[in-house]
Amino acid sequence: MYHTWMRYFTPSPLHHRLGLVCLGVGLQHGSLPTVGPRTLDHHVAVVISAGSGWYRTPDGRRTTVTAPALIWLTPGVPHHYGPDPAAGWDESFVDFTGPATTTYTELGYIEPDRPVVPLSDAAGARTAVGKIARAARRGNPLLEVETGAAVHELLVALRRARADLGPDGDPVLTALARDAFRPMSVAEHAARHGMTPAELRTAVRRGAGCSPKDYLLGIRLGRAKELLAATDLPVAAVARRVGYEDPAYFSRLFTRRVGLAPVRFREQQGRAVPGGWSTRVPDPEHPPTIGARPT
Structure with a gap:
């Protein structure tokens, strides 16, 4: 038994010029069907937040996937994966594309050569996916921009959650x-x-x-x-x-x-004001206001 929810989008050519667009989002859990073998023409980030399963590389090697983990599906690369048939897993996925994916790959945020990436925590990624899911309501006039912006957040959250990095980064x-x-x-x-x-x-x-x-x-x-x-x-x-x-x-x-x-x-x-410079990072919940004392 499994449960699934998903939405797919078709951004306009104008939205593609923003550099990064979301093509779809899904939330699934349980003993999901095996995916593939198949090949896509766009990127997908598959976030496994609970459970375990497997991923098979194009050359036939089988890799164990244990939550929390990320599976990268990249354009033109065959993939084949699925959860443990007995226990299943909790999965969220985001399909995306755009010229910004090239830059994110060069920066190391997207890793085509490492399709399975252990994560230290999936919470940040799930939060970004949740933003996409909430923006996916029917008739949302800001759909393409909201979901595209959330893909940027997702890529940052996944980069920060890599298990080979400490909590403060590399x-x-x-x-x-x-x-x-x-x-x-x-x-x-x-x-x-x-x-x-x-x-x-x-x-x-x-x-x-x-x-x-x-x-x-x-x-x-x-x-x-x-x-x-x-x-x-x-x-x-x-x-x-x-x-x-x-x-x-x-x-x-x-x-x-x-x-x-x-x-x-x-x-x-230039905004030099005697005594006005602060080195303290502002608290987003309590931003600077008129009358606040500089620190």
Whole structure:
């Protein structure tokens, strides 16, 4: 015995231009029928939140699937899977497509080479799937945009829930972020973590989808923008605070990546108010209000 609920959508060409669209959503549990062998022309994320079963690769190898887990179905790749016939499993699935899938794959959020991914927790993914299910009500004028936005949330939730990552993310990335403002080379960062530069590049590429240099640069420039927008520090002082001893080099790097010189960015974004800068992350349930004391 099994139970299933599903909805399918046909987004317009205009909605496809948003980059990511949802094609369908389903919630199922019990001794579900075996799926495949079959091949699809789009992506599907199958989230197993309870129970166990199996997945068979195109070359015939059988892999055990134990909840919580994710099964990736990718375009053009044959797949064949199903739950344990005795106990079944709890499954939710989301079909999606769009040019943004290429970028998510390059960033490591979608993993075609790893069709079965153990998860530490399926709650975040189920929340995103729930948003799609609620948006799927008949006659919802925001259907395509709401469901597409929720697919982005789903991909982030699945990336965060990977069992090979700690609760705070990849420890290598966490350590790099902590040391991002030190004037250190990539080789020095690697040595600090007992790795070769090649090992560090592989780890950062796997975790963040970019090189260590680009990962550090993103953190440094983000902090530089904050300092330019919210303080009156000279550009040279900003450069030193984010790890660049040569302010001219920092200015060239900032201009090339941001598209504006640091001084020009400050002119556009500057909001310097004495005593008004806070480093505390706002609580979404209690956002800043008029009369609140700065911290």
